[in-house]
Amino acid sequence: MTLSYQQYNQVLHQSRLSTDTQKVAMVRRVGPRIARAAETFLTEAGQGDTIKNYHWEFNLIEDEKTANAWVMPGGRAAVYSGILRYTQDDTGLAVVLGHEVGHAIAGHGNERMSQGLIAELGGMALAVAFSQKPQQTQSLFMTAYGAGTTVGFLLPYSRLEESEADHIGLILMARAGYDPRQAIPFWERMAKQEGHKQPLEFLSTHPATQKRMEDIIRELPEALQYYNTSHS
C-alpha cells in the first residue's frame, strides 16, 4: 500500500487533473458510493478486513485521448476524461468503477504483481526490487494494476479475471443504487468503437465480446435484486 500511495502521487504529479467541476464532482460522487458498496459487500462476506485500511480517493485526469480507469490497492483510483464520452452519466461511470473496484477487491493486481516479480525479477521481494531496480519495479507495478497507460504498456487481465470483475461490478453498482441493466448499453457504446483507428485503452484490454454480454445478461437478475432492495 505504501508503494501504491507513492506511485499514485507520482501519477497525479505527472498528470493534468481535470478542472471541469461538473465532471470532477461526478467522479467524486460515483466513486465513493461504489467504494461504500464494496465495503458492505466484503463485510457481509466476512472479508471486511481485506479493505479496512483502504483510503479511497477518486481523481479525474484530464486526458481526452485516454479512455481508461484503474484502482490501485489501498483504494486510490483514477479516471481519464476520455472514458466519460462512453460512460455518459453517473450510471455509466458506475459500470466502469464497479468493474475496476471489482478487480481491486478480487486481488487481481496483487496476483499479477507477484507473478511479475517472479517472471521478471526472479522472485525478488517487492521492497528489495524497488530499492534495487526502481524503474523496472515501477513499470511492473503500473502494468499489474492496470495503470500501464502512464508507462506505455498495457497488460490485459485474463478472461476469467474480466468475468469476475464484471460480476462483482454489477453487484456493486446495484448496491450503490445504480441500475445494473445500464451495463449493456455501456458495453455496446464501447463495442461501437472497436475498429476505431486508435484503439481505446479500456477497450483494448476489455473487449466487448458476445460472451461478455451474454454473461452480463445472465448475471443481471442477481444484481437487480440488490438494485430493487436499494430502491425500496
Ligand SMILES: [Zn+2]
Ligand atoms: Zn477489467
